Amino acid sequence: MAESWVIMVTAQTPTNIAVIKYWGKRDEKLILPVNDSISVTLDPAHLCTTTTVAVSPSFAQDRMWLNGKEISLSGGRYQNCLREIRARACDVEDKERGIKISKKDWEKLYVHIASYxxxxxxxxxxxxxxxxxxxVFALAKLMNAKEDNSELSAIARQGSGSACRSLFGGFVKWKMGKVEDGSDSLAVQVVDEKHWDDLVIIIAVVSSRQKETSSTTGMRETVETSLLLQHRAKEIVPKRIVQMEESIKNRNFASFAHLTCADSNQFHAVCMDTCPPIFYMNDTSHRIISCVEKWNRSVGTPQVAYTFDAGPNAVLIAHNRKAAAQLLQKLLFYFPPNSDTELNSYVLGDKSILKDAGIEDLKDVEALPPPPEIKDAPRYKGDVSYFICTRPGQGPVLLSDESQALLSPETGLPK
Amino acid sequence: MAESWVIMVTAQTPTNIAVIKYWGKRDEKLILPVNDSISVTLDPAHLCTTTTVAVSPSFAQDRMWLNGKEISLSGGRYQNCLREIRARACDVEDKERGIKISKKDWEKLYVHIASYxxxxxxxxxxxxxxxxxxxVFALAKLMNAKEDNSELSAIARQGSGSACRSLFGGFVKWKMGKVEDGSDSLAVQVVDEKHWDDLVIIIAVVSSRQKETSSTTGMRETVETSLLLQHRAKEIVPKRIVQMEESIKNRNFASFAHLTCADSNQFHAVCMDTCPPIFYMNDTSHRIISCVEKWNRSVGTPQVAYTFDAGPNAVLIAHNRKAAAQLLQKLLFYFPPNSDTELNSYVLGDKSILKDAGIEDLKDVEALPPPPEIKDAPRYKGDVSYFICTRPGQGPVLLSDESQALLSPETGLPK
Known part of the structure; x- marks a missing residue:
């Protein structure tokens, strides 16, 4: 084939953080979880992936570049996603350019993928x-797959379990499903991102010297060795899922915060109950929890919820902008930046929260008063790498502006 | 009463460390646990309490001195122990000195207690x-109570739950009991200290900036809020108790180490599942666990078991002297003393283990090679305060040498 056309699609998809945790698979290959989970989608303005997928008769093989560097697609997880989307491909026609790809052609065409x-x-x-x-979202659009986002989530799930929850904005539930082939293990939206739009999210990226256990390995070892996991999955999480959905629908922050913190802690508890034990949180993580717990208790009603994934970073969900500004003051008191770090590169994302907190420069950080709820509060300079201020956000979108594509429309190679 | 005689008894009692943990009371007042526990008694040569109790008609009230400083006896825990022992007092006669105390006199006589x-x-x-x-042991001897050590353990239990396990040497089981008045919640010896005498114990006293939750408060909060604790207490611990007794009786170190580590980790897991979460271990504790786990796995069979109580200190139980010497080398590699600390005050207790490890001075510590099972092993100078080398030891003993008494035989006041 001497044809040299390239057809491309570019999409942007948010990341998400679970408030009722996914930990443990009942089927390793299909990535089927031992319990339902619920997440909040983070604003793609601050945390997202942009992916361009391209097809051309001139491509000799499937290829992928991640953050500019070519990576192998031979892993089962990529192969699963490519195979499942190809199986759902439909006819595609670009009348203007006189290009037509019929359903069966997709089996013979290769794709290029660039992700950032x-x-x-x-x-x-x-x-x-x-x-x-x-x-998965970008490939589905390129190949004109007719599946809705829930159906696509069951495919993304086979790449990375928690990926299925990134197919929607707002709050999202991953239903564990029942059937053996995994087709009912997919994500549904609980509420969209406008339903509870006064929440503010601050992420503390925590410095760590430790090499962490990957979540794939960690959850396998927990399933194999923890005597507490099955009790959690079967007896505790199902009730929490119901309560969490209620809390979100009713915007009941007290209940939401209680469930979010308790479930994060229980996930880390089952990690510790694993043999050998898995420690994702470190002393800095513990100090952030202590800061939030003491503040919440001193006020009497929760101002902030915390949750930690498979690493030491804290994701802090504040009730509203006022609570977020106060939280940021406390965090910057405990964890001021190293002296060679500028404030601008220490607090990222939505910087208006910094302004609400009355902090314009490092002198303001230095001058912050110790939180009154803690006596002799020490400061841990350098223990946090940086903060990201964000909020609940929308699901995947297509980017129609070709300037945002990561692949060249002529060559199909990274720009 | 112008009489001025003083009768005294001095006893020495070991501390103990649980290998199947006690965490959670079903009765706060009587100190009745939610599960059985098993401990190893530590050699009193290195870790013990010495207590002198005295009675005299000249004493005007019950008084106590701890480490030389007078403390109040008004707390319920002291009152429980004093009341229960007084109720079991019998006639005491010192024919030589012509002193006779009849059973009923004890209700009117006051005691002095000095403990170190x-x-x-x-x-x-x-x-x-x-x-x-x-x-409890010293008072029982002073008052000629006829109860055996198991019966005395049920009284000590009302002072501090884990105290009941210090009435015996070797390995000890605290049976949770069934009856409401707690009379069957007491300690029994599993095996004495001679049964498994090649075990060596190294304690790492870990530096900590954190104020810890007391175990009394911590276990109350766990009982009230953890959704995992009851499952642990009812479904998991009973099986582990049976397996642990078997392992100890058969000197099966592999099984002993597996159970000890898993139960320590599960105890810390239910602490983390508490609201607010309780963190007793810190980054140093985690590093010690990682050091032991990696070594055990590299050898293929466990060389060392670890267990942590309500704080960051590690108690490490080595299979034998050879494993203990290797462990000490690894520990001193990771955690060398601060430059102002002498080796002699950094490794306490049975210093012959140091000699076995070929370490005579700080230069030998500096020259230690990194453990081969870990790449790029860093050194954490100053993160451990000191080490204590010890072994399983005997139960309470009476000290007949009056020079070891903490109270003056004339005045009944601290020497």
């Missing part, structure tokens, strides 16, 4: 969730 | 366990 995270990939911020969701 | 720990009280080394055991 607008946040550090290695920081433990669920980059694989956003990444696989974006891959 | 041969280890730092605040270091989180179960000083209250040794302390209450010693108090």
């Amino acid at each position: 995270n607008n946040f550090p990939t290695a920081a433990g911020l669920a980059s694989s969730a956003a990444g696989f969701a974006c891959l | 720990n041969n280890f730092p009280t605040a270091a989180g080394l179960a000083s209250s366990a040794a302390g209450f055991a010693c108090l």
Whole structure:
């Protein structure tokens, strides 16, 4: 084939953070979980993956570039997603350019994929969730698959479990499903991102010297060795899922915060009950929890919920902008930046929260008063790498502006 | 009464460390646990309480001195122990000195108590366990109570739960009991200290900036809020108790180590599942666990078991002297002393283990090679305060040498 056309689609997909945790698979290959989970989608303005997928008769093989570097697609997780989307491909026609791809052609055509995270990939911020969701969403659009986002989520799930929850904005439930082939293990939206729009999310990216256990390995070992996990999955989580959905629908922050914190702690408890034990949180994580718990208790009603994934980073969900500004003051008191760090690169994302907190420069950080709820509060300079201020956000979108594509429309190679 | 005689008894009682943990009371007042526990008694040569109790008609009230400082006896825990022992007092006669105390006199006589720990009280080394055991044991001897050590353990239990296990040497089981008045919630010896005498115990006293939750408060909050604790207490621990007794009786170190580590981790898991979560271990504790786990796995069979109580200190139980010497080398590699600390005050207790490890001075510590099972092993100078080398030891003993008494035989006041 001497044809040289390239057809491309570019999509942007958010990352998400679970408030009722997914930990443990009942089927390793299909990635079927031992319990339902619920997440909040993070604003893609601050944390998202952008993926361009392209097809051309001139491509000799499937290829992928992640953050500019070519990576192998031979892994089962990528192969699962490519195979499942190809199986759902339909006719595609570009009348203007006189290009027609029929349903059966897709089996013979190769794709190029370029993906870019607008946040550090290695920081433990669920980059694989956003990444696989974006891959599946973009491929589905390129190949004109007719499946809705829930159906696509069951495919993204086979790339990375939590990726299925990134197919929607707002709050999202991953239903564990019942059937053996996994077709009913998919994501549904609980409420969209406008339903509870006064929530503010601050992420503390925590410095760590430790090499962490990957979540794939960690959850396998927990399933194999923890005597508490099955009790959690069967007896505790089902009730929490019902309560969490109620809390979200009613915007009941007290109940939401209680459930979110308790479930994060229980996830880390089952990690510790694993043999050998898995420690994702470190002393800095513990100090952030202590800061939030003491403040919540001193006020009498929860101001902030915390949740931690498979790493030491804290995701803090504040009731509203006022609570978020106060939280940021406390966090910056405890964890001021190293002296060689500028405030502008220490608090990222929605910087208006900084302004609400009355902090314009490092002198303001230095001058912050100790939180009154803690006596002799120490300061832990350098223990946090940076903060990201964000909020609940929308699900996947197509980017029609070709300037945002990551692949060249002529060559199908990275720009 | 112008009589001025003083009758005294001095006893020495070991501390103990649980290998199947006690965490959670079903009766706060009687101190009745939610599950059985098993402990190893530590050699009193290195960790013990010495207590002198005295009675004299000249005493105007019950008084107590702990480590030389007078403390109040008004707390319910002391009152419980004093009341229960007084109720069991019998006739006492010193024919030589012509002193006779009849059973009913004890209700009117006051006691003086002086107690001394041969280890730092605040270091989180179960000083209250040794302390209450010693108090009850010494008072029982003074008052000629006829109860055996198991019966006395049920009284010590009302001072501090884990104290009941310090009435015996070797390995000890605290049976939770069934009856409402708690009379069957007492300790029994599993095996004595000679049964498994090649075990070596190294305690790492870990530096901590954090103020810890007391175990009394912590276990109350766990009982009230953890959704995992009851499952642990009812479904998991009963099986582990049976397996642990078997392992100890058969000196099966692999099984012993597996159960000990798993139960320590599960105890800390239910602490983390508490609301607000309780963190007793810190990054140093985690690093010690990682050091042991990696070594055990690299050898293929467990060399060392670890267990942590309500604080960051590690109690490490080595299979034998050879494993203990290797462990000490690894520990001193990771955690060398601060430059102003001498080796002699950094490794306490049975220093022959140091010699076995080929370490004579700080230069030898500096020259230690990194453990081969870990790549790029970092050193954490100053993160451990000191180490104590010890072994399983005997139960309470009476000290007949009056020079070891803590009270003056003339005045009944601290020497």
